[in-house]
Amino acid sequence: MNRFHVVDAFTDQPFRGNPAAVLVLDEPYDDTWAQRVAAEFNLSETAFARPVATADADYELRWFTPKTEVDLCGHATLATAHVLTETGAAGPFRFTTHSGVLTVTAHDGLLWLDFPANPPHGRQVSEELLAALGGAPVWAGFSDVGDHFVVYPDEAAVRALTPDLAAVARHTVRGVVTTAPAAPGGSHDFVSRFFGPAVGVPEDPVTGSAHTALAPYWADRLGRTRLEAVQCSARGGRLVVELPADTPGRVRIGGTAVTVSEGTLRV
Template identity: 45%
Template sequence: MRTLSMFQIDAFAERLFTGNPAAVLILDEWLDDAMCQAIAAENNLAETAFACRRDDESGIFELRWFTPTQEVAFCGHATLATAHVLATAYGIGGEITFATREVGMLRVRPEGDRAYTLDLPSLPPREITPPQALAGLFPSGWRTVLQAMDNLFVVLESEAEVRGYNPDMVGILALTGLSLCITAPGDAAGPFDFVSRYFAPGVGIPEDPVTGSIHSSLVPYWADRLGRNALAAFQASRRGGRLDCRLADDRVQVTGRALTFMEAEITLPVQ
């Protein structure tokens, strides 16, 4: 048997038990894919992140993310969680660079007071003809429907509609191969420029509490609609989380806080 350290971090969280929990393992060498997936399934969190420093002088960490059912191409909150673990538990100072398999280099800059700024690609969504399956999910209609990567974005009229939405997980699963984000402008008297929620039952995440990656698409969309590049966002899940966002040319910068909930030792069979 072998043991590894594992951390559970609340990302995009102002206090414990809010934001989005992610498990993080910092590896000396890569585990095989089946073991990574088994650990993620055992954790049963939205994401388990695995990071391993490259065997060179670059200081870059390779980073991968697994849901309980599969590896995913892009995850923001577990990237923030991994940077927090490296900064607080492994003594890595300054900006941290992660190499990913599908979205290039991601950089995370510590800001102090448990806050970190993620530098993410800008992935503007494109307007599409709505899939027929959406009609049953939104009987009151929508403003517009967009898509970026494997995500559908349904723009609703109001923050109240987003907060009060009752998701039909079977219906969302019918959007084969796609996850669903709903979004709307924030209330005029409220502190947020836009709000969102995100549902990905097809990859084992019924509702993701706070999703950094979708803001790579939400920020360019709302920056264009609202006419400003600095935006305050809130993901209105039960746990909830604030994201302070900025559009900077072809990058999206997202700032949020992270807290360590647990450090554990896990036991694995020898590979």
Template identity: 50%
Template structure:
């Protein structure tokens, strides 16, 4: 029998219990077979399980992310959660960590209890919204873009985004991976923009808070609003709080984490 440590961390929840996006984090000496990683992620049944290994040099790690159904190329909240585990529990003397990943080299820095991701920015191309997507969402966006692996749909008001009640089975067939719905924040809400994220094709009907989606959202809203640094809210049931900044080819995504549980996996 093999025993592995596991931590469940609530990321982008402003440090509050039962807010943000729960991620499982599993430190490893080395990556086992992919089937074992996928089986652990399926058993955890969270949006993502992150696995990291030492990668040579202090503060440098390899990192992979799995949903209950598949491995994903980039995940923000589970990267933030992994950095939190390393910098607050395992190696609290570290002010920063770097991760080798399928998305390239990713850095996370710490300032007090705020962690900041340095992620690649994603451009966008205007597209027509497929009728099947509109039918699955039950609403017509004002604008639609393809941005990396995401479909970025822009609505006129936050209320429209909040009211979306997708047919997830239909959406899984209509959209090959992730659908971002976004709109300007309401006056006085403290949010420059809001979003929700749906990925039923990847085994996640609605993701509570999606760091990687802000690789697309940040450049869009920075250009539209004429400001580089913005406050973002993901208006899922759990809710998420992010501060983002457009830095050209990169974006920074900042938030807080909270340890929810820790334990051991026996396999």
């Protein structure tokens, strides 16, 4: 039997942010079993961590949606580091993943993810996808995480989106990031929403991995390397993003997390 924790990530309040299930396992496990566990939790991601002894990493980390394994997930990585910290492990944490070695370090009251940057590049986006999203975008492209990237003129336009999710699923690889500059006078710099129906996530509450594209995009346009971000889903979440001068090609994503439940998985 294995212990599990359900953690709300990128928030300091229960029932907000993005929930992830986290299992820290001692032994190797079967992929089919992991996928079934993720489907049972039915959260946007379930994280499976396992100690490893390598020169570069302390844990193996994998992420499963209810339908498939994904190569990169921010909020479930934050949730895993939060669980490890609460259960007595000492950071920084080094995770070997399908996206290379990722680290999480605690400072300034936040857990900071160190991820590869994935700046979006211009690419033709189908008219069918844009119509499915709605609104009037001003730019569209694609990021190497596997997401379409669609920019709207203002925060209100992103908040008002009511996409046709069945159509979005037909025209995406992993999902689609929608974003805009923040409304004047706010405490943040930009907003986003993420739709991933093709991988079983109709709308993700807070998407850390999407900010590996959002951070370089908005840093370039706003002329700053540290930005405050809001993902304006129904649950909502807040993130801090940095482009570190000492490690080009990386993004640091800071946030907090709250454990809302824990128990024993009996299968």
